[in-house]
Amino acid sequence: MDYAGLDYRNVRFPVNRALTEAERASRYNQGQRGRATPMDFLSVVKFNSEYMDLVDRWYPIKGFNVWLGGCVLLTSIGMLFAIYGGVFFSGRTAPVEVVDWVGIVGLTPLFLCLAWAGWWLIRTECGRYTHYPIRLNRKSRQVYFFRQDGTVLTVPWESLFLTLGESKSPLAGTTYDLRAHVLDDDGETVRESFSLGYPSPLGNAQSIDKFWAFLQPYMEAEGGVERTWHHLKGNTGYLVPVDNRREGWRWSIARSFMLGAHWPYLQLLFSPFLGLNALGRMLAMSTSKIPQWPEEVERANPEEPDDPYRLTWRDNGPLGWWELYWPMLCTVIGVGAFVGALGWIVSTLWR
Template sequence: MDYAGLDYRNIRFPVDRPLTESERAARYKQESYSNASPMDFLSVIKLNSNSIDLVDRWYPIKGFNTWFGICVVLVSMGALAGIYSALFFSNRTAPIETVDWIGVSALTPLFLLLTLGGWWLIRTECGRFTHYPMRLSRKTRQVHFFRQNGTVLTVPWDSLFLTLGESKSPLSGTTYDLRAHVLDDDDETVRDSFSLGYPSPLGNAESIDKFWAFLQPYMEAEDGVEKTWHHLKENTGYLVPVDNRREGWRWSIARSFMLGAHWPYLQLLFSPFLGLNALGRMLAMSTSKIPQWPADVERESQPEVNDPYVLTWRDNGSLGWWELYWPLICTVVGVGAFVGVIAWVVSGLWR
């Protein structure tokens, strides 16, 4: 999936470089409004008159690296066990020949490297943070970004260079995000970068226009708080339930299947993939820490007494049949089908 910019073992967006012409051409200026229809793409954690919290670009797809990494580890270790079992513990009558040793010598480091690669994939999500939030403070006009190492980057909203970001992934192809660059004093050199908005792996360039049309008024329009509140109440239905908590198993299943929310038959068709993603997501969430903002960031972001524009996950409606129970059935069917196929393959190999 699209894990571009994940700052784990220094996999990041390119920095310490000049802005490109394409970035300049696709810039979103703070004072410019979009005519696109606003969409939040299920990225808001909470809202009040002083600040809005957003999830990171990796949150929607969390779980993929976990289950895929586990599969890589299990297949690699299983292959090693099969090779050595056939070589030393089977009832073979022929002596071990040189070609057997050559094969073992070549395959052992290969499968060990695959095992390490699978473990690396697991560790990009497990034992870290449940998510990496961003907080935009309308009150102080600051943007706070929770980094993957637990530190917080704070940058003035007006100093950010915002542009259309593009990333390429073998599985998801070209994806787009609202890229935020922190520039040096020369207003030319990129010193840091993060993704301020990410529609989904299925989003396109126009999706970023829609996200900008949602986000920019909150920070700049006189009635931006009211507009944002009404949009979330009337159009979204759900805020992400990760404010000072881990998401529950119900949300892990619902969120994993939301990419196909309008196509229930496709959810069933891709249920092995989506169901495994839900299980991987649950494991990743259960083993990860909950991010905590520094005390000064929390103080400046607290809602005023009787603030009429407070929204949190507690204001969400209940997950219904198509949001939870149908995905739950698909998860059981999909995971069952996957396990059945694996069992059939393994039994055939051991005959």
């Protein structure tokens, strides 16, 4: 859907380039308070007086590549079986003609390439990490980014060039994130980039203003810890349940349907896609590793056990009807409709 910066082989955002004028014009300056209504967009994993952990930009849409790749892979394999079965194992008495060989020679490489593409899509999410956390330490002024290859980038908060990031996707269109650039000593050349915040594929540029208004006070404002704690406790009620664990199947369903949280009828309408996304998300999570911060990072980020502002997923309120049970029902209906439609198509083709 919107996997800018993510690749099976660890390809990220373009680097070793100069800052663009658009990036300069849309910069978020440290020390400049956001004026929008603060929103965290369900991105916080762990919170305390010392640091805050966030999920990466690919976490909200995890599962999409799995089910899409699975459909491409299974369709390609099915077509290959159909072609070879129809020519060699259908019980026909006529000899294999030239046109049959032409079809086999022409279509076999095509479907093999499609099968490889489907597997590639699956591997962008399965067998990797459940998420790629970002840690912001308010006291030491350090930002830690867990790279896709398992290494960690450590950079001072004040040295980051923060700007409005834009990405283009054939399915999602233009999407936005809070992009963090690590610059060379010349202050012009981008050496590394990562996404510090991502609302959703449905977010707009104003969504990034809201996320900045949530993030900046915690890192810079006097009383920012208490203000952010009240926001998390009162406005959202949920922290992402991936702190030293894989998310459970219930959260996989709930998170997949949260894109349409305010429109239950749209959740039902798009339940075949969202339900498949939930199943793909479960598979991706169950096959992926849990990210672990290196020991030196943990030592540099001590957590006080009696911290009154400490929050984790264990402090979440219960998921209610519209957050969990309605999405569960939609998943059953949507996946059932998809399987039924697939069965009808297969039976029609085999007649």
